[in-house]
Amino acid sequence: MSKRDAVFPPDRHALYEAHGYSPAIRSGEFLFVSGQVGSRPDGSAEPDFAAQVRRAFANLEAVLAAGGCSFDDIVDVMTFHTDPENQLPAVMEAKNRVFPQSPYPSWTAIGVTWLAGFDFEIKVVARIPAS
Known part of the structure; x- marks a missing residue:
């Protein structure tokens, strides 16, 4: 079995250690990113929902x-x-800022x-660009 290639951002937040998970795993040409929430550096949630969504996207x-993507x-x-x-209007505002035009990634939203x-979490898979 191959070793996990964990990816951590420079300013990793407290949740990674508190809950024992990696923010992302690099495997071949893909980066599998764990669910990112609107957490502050100490692991606490942003109280305002729109700010929580923006911070989740910033954490993502x-x-x-950190994974080259x-x-x-x-x-x-x-x-x-x-x-x-x-919550959809605040989520769509953030989504439209980072994905302003097609082709859009595939997207699944779950209640x-x-x-x-937290009130929002985003998990993604990215293809690592060829260097």
Whole structure:
């Protein structure tokens, strides 16, 4: 079995250590990014939902960069929402900023009842660009 090639951003937040997971795993030409939430450096949630979504995207961007990727390299997105119907406008605003035009990545949105104190999470798979 091959060893996991873990990827961490320079300013890793407290949740990685507290819950024992890697922000991303590099495997072949793909980067598998763990669900990113709107956590502050100490692991606490942004209280305002729109700010939490923006911070989740910023945390995702930092992990992608650490793995040699950008939003343009994302091929698959999965998001988790505690109140999808009411949260959609804030999520779409952030989504449209990072994916302003087609072709868009594939996207699956899932309504959930619990996200460990958060209200939004985004998980992606990106293709690592050839160097």
